[in-house]
Amino acid sequence: MPFLRALFGSIGLLTLVPANAWAQWTVSSPNGSTSISVSLHPSTGALSYSVTQDGAVVLESSALGISTSAGDFVNGLSFVSRSNAVINESYSLPGRKKASYLNAANEAVLRFSKGGQELHLAVRAYDDGIAYRYRIPGSGALSIYSESSAFNLPDTATGYAQSYVSNYEGYYPARGSFTSGTLGMPVLAAVDTRWVLLAESDLGGSYHTSQLTGGSGNTLRWSWPTATSVNTSRQFNSPWRLAVIGSLATLVESSLVENLSAPSQLADTSWIRPGRSGWSWRAGGNQSDYNTHVSFVDSASAMGWEYYLVDEGWQASWVPSLVSYANTKNVGIWLWVNDEDVKTESQMRTLFSRWAGWGVRGVKVDFFDGDSQVTMQLYEKLAQVAAENRLLVNFHGCTKPNGIGRKWPNVLTQEGVFGAEQGELSAAHNVSLLFTRGAVGAMDYTPGAYSNAGGQTTWAHQTALPVLFASYVQHYSDHGAMYRDSVAREFLRALPSSWDDTRLLEGHPSQYATLARRRGNDWYVGTISGGAGRTAVIPLSFLTAGTNYTAHIYRDGTSDNDIAYQVQQVSSTSVLNIPVRANGGAAIRITSQSVPVVPSALYKIINRQSGKALAVQNASRSDGAAVIQWAYVDSTTNDEWRLVDAGGGYYGLLNRNSGRTLDVYDASAAAGAKLIQYTSRGSANQQWQLTDVGGGYVRIVSRHSGMVLDVESASLADGANVIQWPWSGDANQQWQLVQVGSVP
Template sequence: MPAISALLRPRPLVLTLCSALLATAVAAPSALADPTDQGRSWKVTGPPGSPTAVVALDPTDGHPSLAVRRGDRTVLEPSPVGLVTERADFSKGLTFTGRTDRAVAESYTSTTGKSERRVALMTESRFRFRTASGARVDLLTRVARDGVAYRYVIPRDQGDVLRETSAFTLPAGSDAVIGKYRADNELPFVRYASATEPPAGSYSMQALFNTPGGRALIAESDLNGTYSGAHLTHEAGSSTYKVGLWNDEPVQVEEGSGLTTPWRAVITGDLATVTQSTFVDDLAPPSRVRDTSWIKPGPALWTWLAGGKEAGQSLDAQKKYVDYAAERGWPYEVVDAGWYFKPGEWEVIDPEWQTKNWMPELVRYGAAKGVKIQVWLHYTLLTDPVEREKWLSTLERWGVTGVKIDFMDSESQERMRWYDDVLEATARHHLMVNFHGSTIPKGMQRTWPQVLTFEGVGGEEKRTNTAEHLASLPFTRNVIGSMDFTPGAFHRPYRPNVASDAGELGLTVLYESGIQNLAGTPESYDARPEARRYLEQLPARWEQTRLLTGDPGRAAVLARQAPDGRWFIGGTFAGAARTVDVPVRLGAGRWLVETVTDGPSGLVRTPHAVRAGDDLAVPVVADGGFAAVACRWHPGRTTCES
């Protein structure tokens, strides 16, 4: 086994400037503010086109706030910032002691997500405050073209964090697309005409608002075991959404240590800017995995919704799924729950699973056909360090390439520490990861690129999803990071687009996931040859993503570019049947666009020759959608199939 130091890159103490952006970084302001400055508000501006953050200190009681503006329009009203520890109250009575500014310029690549190559340009300002008793806190802010973020830095010996006073106050006239908070992050998103309208309660930290100054998506980044996960709390009729911590439990800080909290972020701009943003990843620490050559995304045949627990306990059934994946050219087959239980005893782990299990045989069978195996694990198998090492080292020795870890159902500090341990261990054992019953990405995929996807979404397994929920996800949950919705389950009678096979097909592109777990049965694919043909063409990753048109909760059409230059397009719509006009914003010149839509007798594939900037008229059924693929047009070309 390679040494840990050869596999993991230690977290850098400073941010690295990419050479192409060095001049920008050097030119940025870097100055220490005069501590005697009597000003009560300070602006932070970023690269051209960025919003402006305004940090202020109330002259009456010394409470700090932060506002966000675009030009003369308000994205976020002055909103409380601060936190309270065992030994200090950093939410009021503060005095400003100084400010320093610097530029942050980074370039990096991502194994998953909306784009492979990323460039992050941000202005960072550190505001220093102290209490009347001399306790110090820094408010670290960053402003980028697509967002504003802040976090707190506390010197050592301030005790545990009891609560945050962080909040987001929306201006009048804002609407909302938000979902109630639950530990597994799987509740549906709902659209409200006003940000004051949602009932009192807790909401997920991925709420989208349409404000007079542009869209604003609340998010969190760089969450790890030094802190607990956050959610939003809201009182009926209020335009303020407060930050709440897990079960209102104190965040434990090691005695003698300081603390840097996760980022509180507002992704902002027009709808396309927010949808295409990588701001959450940009804020996160760089990759800790030195060699990422073994991390390979791609489509998978997922057998749970296709065959259930019986398939999980059957080698013969799994071999048939491997055969089908090989015929389609899909690189992975995912074996879900049941494979390590005693045959016929669903709740009893076979004590001889290491020596008698059929998984090594399945791995060998798949390897001969070019299909690699990923397996499901209950998270409790990985809580004890000795047991965790036994399970992961065995899977690595067998040749299993990935693990789907399930049922964490918590964002407590203790559970986030578990994530830290599992992330290090899976990287060391060269195992790709899909977290289910989980937190949402929050930058983790940049720091630990072996994490190809998360659930944290009301996905295909749910029986209560709505068309509105489907049309909300590209603008909320999937902005944050990869999302294992598990689309393609044509055989499921519970899906909200049950009358639209084309809409179900389009979800495989509309929703980004490093491992796109296709949830249908082989029989359902064979009964829909146009869907099968489309799914066989899905690439392993995306070069870039563009929003073509959308209205959160009502419509979403995204185009994603494959490495070979083709664009795949997915669209979903809530409401009545209609013909929709989709702008072709893929690049200059002429394009051949093959649409797959619902016809009276099944799916219909239709070629269209269009010019850049044209609108493509696409018929959709009620609560339906479509799929498409586009390639460069030339005389005589009738298909984009490579």
């Protein structure tokens, strides 16, 4: 009997296979749990693949193949060779859900030939999934006519997917099967005890975005939203076709889409700063009126947010003035633009250069509403030209994330979601998003829409959404007063938009979700219900053992529009039991700061040795006025302070009388430097940590210098200067916070 030679496993391992047998090549992940096997049919020469995890079949035999002007690589293929590689790289991003990304996989490139032309199939196995792409070597023009690729799910698979629309603004309903319909990715499937998230990555401008079309046997076939061929050149790489596989936590925490993307094209990303943004479009007001935007800039500044987005209706005559005004408030301006006005590179360069010259920080480009190759090329060019002008980017009315945020890190978010601007959205929809659209990249849902709840969700549910929905410029879509007057104001002031760790604690796509994210030493937890009320049981084992923490809990109150606030001391052994109303939720900030601080409280700060209060000299309201100690006077306000959360366990100390912040003069790091008040700039010499020293007293530590507030020469006199000095433990360095009121 004649024999064929086929490669199994590593290069050089040859196995004799009968001529009428299938040839098969397997790649296993670094820990051996996930395997993808590629097969070549002995008579038709057609390729297929299957996937297992821990021995269980996840994807059954699924078709491979691509038809091009260089050859129809759907059948008639002959095996040429195999090469192996180990993928092992780490990288970081400015906008991120984890501090460091690890791209670790085993890869095989299988070479096949037909009619003198070659097709290369690159296959990767990750511990949390698989991916493959087609490569066509050579040079010159190339047309892609169609693709025969498929995901063949087991017949019993169920899941969640939206019907395809080009802006991805739809729901993700539960599906009993995938035997029909044209679906937009990502598609979430339940396969026995595992979950599978189907998506793609690294489109660049070389391909159409794809859809998945359901068919018999739960076979999802790749298709395009247009009949137009792809026009490209060789050497050609198709997008990666990928499946994230594992538990729901695996899917939510995965970075497979980013790992498969092209690496960053920017050598310098120091200017790319994620942040929070106010946004007036959904809240209303005359968008053409300068004063409308001034008021929203003021609101963003009061919340400590970094940005404000000026949406459709802005006037070139007043934008430079608004930018200048916003700069005085430490708020950066973004501008909205219709994609029709930046279709050509010439248009982009003219407008982006002009706006950057005004001092604009970012652009929101809207109304793409298409997934063709031409539109994909437009995304790429917009990101590139924006980066050349040091502009941040938010795509709207757009495609889903395909890894562009890694290739162009200035793209901090994109819509591609049925979000809060659409009106009252159900709690069930919000739950489903975490496991579908939210799992593949930053999502500009514009959360925190209290006035949009309308009985569909509670206000505590809305407060939790900015934790669950990552957007590296997080747009808050309600009126400034809704945040200023909220019980959760201090939570929203402190909440970051970029993260060092992300962990799904519990959840189900149709029921509820609890997610924890960390920035620095602080953890933020969001939990929401998509239906019936429940008790969220949240073990805090993710906290550092042996460290004491304070949990600030904002949960459902006595009505849907009531947020109850409580403070609780916790540790890694604690378990929180949070009552959640129907369609409700809770948001929690857990900080290692050991001194509980009441949001919106006013304090007198009393020195332990002298019994006198921290005060601004002569009740001055000017920058640079000295900070001293003085006997507390109930009728004055220059000796009362509000603590404003600066993140990472630090606070700004805001004087009630002047509205200015406690500051180390000249940002000095020297012992003996005097304390003054100054306009808040968010700098480290204006940020302070309160550390418990016992007996109800704290030391107040400068973030900039590491030194503490000290009454000079341990004086007992009114008017003695307050300075910074290395910690000695003496009574003149110890202070007591006594609440005397609260801001409205």
